[in-house]
Amino acid sequence: MAQFRLQGSKVLAVDLTGDAVKAKNGSMVAYDGQMAFKKMTGGGEGLRGMVTRRLTGEQMTVMEVQGHGTCFFADRASEINLVNLRGEKLYVESSNLLCTDAGLRTGTTFTGLRGATTGNGLFTTTVEGSGQAAIMSDGPAVVLRVSAQYPLSVDPGAYIAHTGNLQQSFQSGVNFRTLIGEGSGEAFQIRFEGEGLVYVQPSERNTVGGDI
Numbered sequence: 001m002a003q004f005r006l007q008g009s010k011v012l013a014v015d016l017t018g019d020a021v022k023a024k025n026g027s028m029v030a031y032d033g034q035m036a037f038k039k040m041t042g043g044g045e046g047l048r049g050m051v052t053r054r055l056t057g058e059q060m061t062v063m064e065v066q067g068h069g070t071c072f073f074a075d076r077a078s079e080i081n082l083v084n085l086r087g088e089k090l091y092v093e094s095s096n097l098l099c100t101d102a103g104l105r106t107g108t109t110f111t112g113l114r115g116a117t118t119g120n121g122l123f124t125t126t127v128e129g130s131g132q133a134a135i136m137s138d139g140p141a142v143v144l145r146v147s148a149q150y151p152l153s154v155d156p157g158a159y160i161a162h163t164g165n166l167q168q169s170f171q172s173g174v175n176f177r178t179l180i181g182e183g184s185g186e187a188f189q190i191r192f193e194g195e196g197l198v199y200v201q202p203s204e205r206n207t208v209g210g211d212i
């Protein structure tokens with residue numbers, strides 16, 4: 001199986017011994033050994049996956065990299081975080097997904113209002129199975145644990161990904177004072193309850209709530 005490791009915080013090194021990984025198209029910055037690159041459409045899930053992704057707006061341009069040696073990946077100097085999956089499902093915005101083991105299954109899932117508030121649409125990408133994935137963040141991400149005793153509220157603009165058995169609910173602080181221009185400055189949050197991990201970046205993308 002391909003071995004993922006960080007070369008600094010902004011470059012992913014993947015050691016390959018004849019196996020393959022799926023990576024964001026154009027994210028290779030260097031390699032040694034022998035590598036073959038093959039562009040894939042629809043996130044590498046065939047025609048059905050391609051159609052689903054076009055319908056949900058979670059389109060990914062992905063390449064398969066196979067070979068012997070070490071391949072290095074990066075994207076716009078983003079910070080990179082490694083996620084080890086053991087039969088779990090990772091929920092991640094497609095724009096934050098850099099690379100996965102080729103054996104991991106990717107798909108899409110409905111996120112409802114949570115997705116709308118992040119500005120990334122009503123669907124998000126899922127990665128499922130056993131293996132490694134690399135996700136990106138704007139600045140070093142923090143991984144926050146959620147438990148039955150400690151639910152977590154997150155700004156939609158700072159949310160990157162989550163794993164575990166978590167239920168999401170949408171919280172709004174919009175009220176009469178908001179309508180007259182005296183809002184709290186934190187109009188929307190995502191509340192996570194259950195057991196799992198949430199990845200949060202120290203930067204907020206533009207969202208609907210950011211203007212309220």
